[in-house]
Amino acid sequence: MRYIETIETLKSIPGWEFVTSFSVGGFEWLAFSEKCPTKLLIISSQKATIVDVDTGTINDCNVEYDEDELIAYCDTLPDEELQIVGQYGGKLNDFSGLSGKIAVETLDNNMTSVRFISNNNSVLVYQNYGLYTCGFNYDGNVFVLVTDGGIIILRRM
Numbered sequence: 001m002r003y004i005e006t007i008e009t010l011k012s013i014p015g016w017e018f019v020t021s022f023s024v025g026g027f028e029w030l031a032f033s034e035k036c037p038t039k040l041l042i043i044s045s046q047k048a049t050i051v052d053v054d055t056g057t058i059n060d061c062n063v064e065y066d067e068d069e070l071i072a073y074c075d076t077l078p079d080e081e082l083q084i085v086g087q088y089g090g091k092l093n094d095f096s097g098l099s100g101k102i103a104v105e106t107l108d109n110n111m112t113s114v115r116f117i118s119n120n121n122s123v124l125v126y127q128n129y130g131l132y133t134c135g136f137n138y139d140g141n142v143f144v145l146v147t148d149g150g151i152i153i154l155r156r157m
Contacts, residue, residue, distance in 0.1 A: 001127045003149035009125045010154055013116055015099070016143065019153040020056040027146060029065065031072055031082035032092075032137040040137070040144065041074050041082055042151065050076045053142050053155055085133050092135025092144070098156070100143070102134060114145065 026045030033039040038053040048063040065072035072082040095101040103115040114126035130148030141156040
């Protein structure tokens with residue numbers, strides 16, 4: 001499944017809307033804010049950015065993080081310890097707490113498949129190599145899928 005096919009499939013999920021997709025060179029980690037659930041921290045080998053899921057805007061930020069403890073501190077989200085996740089550690093929520101969940105499976109050929117399940121409807125949204133992480137934010141209203149092709153963000157309508 002190509003990246004553009006994944007985007008088009010995710011756009012078709014009832015009750016969810018596409019926010020943005022973008023490439024990140026050298027993706028390492030991401031973190032959702034628990035205090036501001038629509039803020040998403042992205043850490044790459046080149047820089048750190050904050051995505052505002054409400055507007056789709058992306059702004060640079062300063063960040064300090066610990067890959068062993070899987071925590072980060074960001075100047076844009078002061079007084080909050082962020083739990084980071086990425087290809088090598090951490091895990092996002094796989095259940096939205098409402099009507100959505102995901103099922104991630106590693107296939108015999110080492111490809112990974114991701115199914116988005118909502119209202120008893122299961123949709124294959126990703127099947128390829130290079131999945132870094134995917135899941136929901138703390139309140140279950142934002143979904144993110146991160147692959148070697150980029151980052152795709154949806155929000156509940």
